[in-house]
């Protein structure tokens with residue numbers, strides 16, 4: 001990084017940006033195997049929060065790879081850079097006062113820790129989609145497991161590339177046992193318990 005780059009302190013603070021939206025920003029980081037339900041649950045929570053009047057933003061794996069990260073592939077170093085950029089973008093969105101939902105396989109503990117460390121304590125909420133591989137493979141919503149098993153996709157997480165399960169995720173959801181509504185309810189309960197959202201809508 002150039003030593004000529006100086007950090008500018010903005011006149012409007014992070015707290016002021018959140019206060020005008022009457023909310024407390026945080027990042028919900030959905031991690032889990034392909035087909036574990038990250039996208040489905042993040043979208044459903046996004047809708048639930050939006051209807052309660054909260055300002056949210058959803059960052060999703062494939063969408064980010066179409067734009068911001070379209071120069072990145074699936075090598076180890078590109079996977080690290082993929083998550084690093086998403087973490088930094090998530091941070092900028094929370095700095096703007098939003099509740100951010102990010103849904104990425106993010107298989108490596110060290111990458112998730114790197115993102116966690118960007119945030120003040122309590123603002124990074126790791127949501128582990130603890131759906132068994134067998135269920136994910138059976139669903140195979142994008143046909144990717146079939147291709148991975150046939151050797152047409154290399155380094156596919158859960159097949160020939162590891163997934164390091166979080167040991168201390170703030171929330172664990174197994175969508176083979178919980179419905180979409182169950183998952184959304186338990187996430188809403190978590191946010192209410194932590195005082196990040198309020199029963200009667202916005203307030204901060």
Ligand code: ADP
Nearest residue numbers: 034035036037038039040139141175178179180
């Ligand atoms: P990911 O984003 O983790 O790759 P997706 O959300 O894209 O996973 O895919 C999960 C698939 O499982 C979807 O086709 C969804 O409809 C299906 N599904 C079935 N039951 C559930 C559930 N209880 N929660 C989430 N997804 C479910």
